[in-house]
Amino acid sequence: MRIWAAPGRVNIIGEHTDYNAGFVLPIALPHVVRCAAEPRRDTLVTVRSRQRRGPAVRVPRTELVAQRDRVPEWARYPLGVIAEFARRGHAVTGVDLEVDGAVPIGAGLSSSAALSCAVALAARDLFAHEVGIRELIDIASTAENTYVGAPTGVLDQSAAFLCTAGHALFLDVRAFADGGSPEQIPFDLARFDLELLVIDTGHPHRLVDGEYAARRAECAAAADALGLPTLRDAEPAAVGRLTDPLLRRRARHVVSENARVLMVAEKLHDGADPRDIGPELTASHISLRDDFEVSTAALDTAVTLALESGAHGARMVGGGFGGSAIALVDRAAGTAAAIREALALKGFAAPRTFVAVPSRGAHRVE
Ligand code: GAF
Numbered sequence: 001m002r003i004w005a006a007p008g009r010v011n012i013i014g015e016h017t018d019y020n021a022g023f024v025l026p027i028a029l030p031h032v033v034r035c036a037a038e039p040r041r042d043t044l045v046t047v048r049s050r051q052r053r054g055p056a057v058r059v060p061r062t063e064l065v066a067q068r069d070r071v072p073e074w075a076r077y078p079l080g081v082i083a084e085f086a087r088r089g090h091a092v093t094g095v096d097l098e099v100d101g102a103v104p105i106g107a108g109l110s111s112s113a114a115l116s117c118a119v120a121l122a123a124r125d126l127f128a129h130e131v132g133i134r135e136l137i138d139i140a141s142t143a144e145n146t147y148v149g150a151p152t153g154v155l156d157q158s159a160a161f162l163c164t165a166g167h168a169l170f171l172d173v174r175a176f177a178d179g180g181s182p183e184q185i186p187f188d189l190a191r192f193d194l195e196l197l198v199i200d201t202g203h204p205h206r207l208v209d210g211e212y213a214a215r216r217a218e219c220a221a222a223a224d225a226l227g228l229p230t231l232r233d234a235e236p237a238a239v240g241r242l243t244d245p246l247l248r249r250r251a252r253h254v255v256s257e258n259a260r261v262l263m264v265a266e267k268l269h270d271g272a273d274p275r276d277i278g279p280e281l282t283a284s285h286i287s288l289r290d291d292f293e294v295s296t297a298a299l300d301t302a303v304t305l306a307l308e309s310g311a312h313g314a315r316m317v318g319g320g321f322g323g324s325a326i327a328l329v330d331r332a333a334g335t336a337a338a339i340r341e342a343l344a345l346k347g348f349a350a351p352r353t354f355v356a357v358p359s360r361g362a363h364r365v366e
Pocket of ligand 1: 014015016017018019110152153154155156318319320
C-alpha cells in the first residue's frame, strides 16, 4: 500500500471569516493523518482506522450515498471523499483505505480536514491524476458539508493542501475562489526567540453540532440585512447601523477580524518582530468571546493565564465551543507549566500543550 499524509492546522488569525469570503492566516502542524490506500479488483470501498477497534467499514462504491446513515461518523469523512470523486464523474473503483491519525481529535486543530484531505490526495493519485489542488480542496470541503453534514468553510482544507514549511499562508478566500494565488509569508519565530504554544483544553469541539451552523446563518442574515452578498464587503459604519444587536455583534466580529488579519499579514510580510502581532491576537480572542460568542470558560481562562504569564498575545483557535488556544511566548515550557498548574487550581482539566512549528502541507509519504 502507498501512503499519503495531510496535516492539522493552527490558524494564526482570521476565525469565522472563511465562510464570509474573507481572510485567513493558518500554519500547518507537524501532526498529520496518514492514509494508506490500494485499489481493489471489485467495487468495495473499505476503510479501517488505527484509532478504532473492530472490523473495516465496507460499502460498495455505488452504495456510498444510499448507505451513508449506516456508516459510523468517523468513516463518513473518508467515504464522503470517495463518494464526491465519483459524483464528479471520476473513475473510482473499489479501494482499501487505512487511516492513522496523529492530529488531536476534537481539539479545534482540524483533525477532520486532515483525514478528508489525506484520503482526497490518495484518491487523486490512484484514480484521478487530472484533479488539481483547487478541486481537491473543493472535493474535501464538499464531502464534509454534504456527506458528513458538517457545514465548514474552506479554511481547514485550504491549510491542509496549501501550507508550506516555515510559512504562514495568507489566503484571501474570495480572490482564491476567483483564481488568485495565496501568499506564503515567512513565519520563523525561532529567529526572534519566540514560540507558539498550543493549549488543548481537552473540552472537545464538534462542528456537526448546531452552534457553528447557527453562526453561519447569522452572518448570512447580517449580510442580507446590509444588502450585501457577504460580510466581506461590509463597512464598519454600516455594521454599526444594523438594528438587530445580535446580528450587529456577529458582523462586527467578522469585519474587525478581517481587518486584524490584514494588519497581521502586513506586519509579518514586512518582516516585523512577531511580538508586534500579539495585541491583534488578543483582540481577536476578545471579539470571538464577546461579539461572536464561540469561546468557553476553559478557553478564556487559558488565554488570561497565558497573558498573565507574559505571553505577547493569546487567543482561542478554530471554530470554538471547546478545543484549543494559542499563545505567542518567549519560553513555551515555562508558560505551559504555569497554565497547567493554574487551570488545575481553578478546577479545569489538565490541558495538553505543545509547540507549533509551521510544517508542510499534504503530500505522498511513500
Ligand atoms: C472550523 C471550520 F471548519 C472552518 O471552516 C472555519 O470556519 C473555522 O472553524 C473558524 O475559523 O475550523
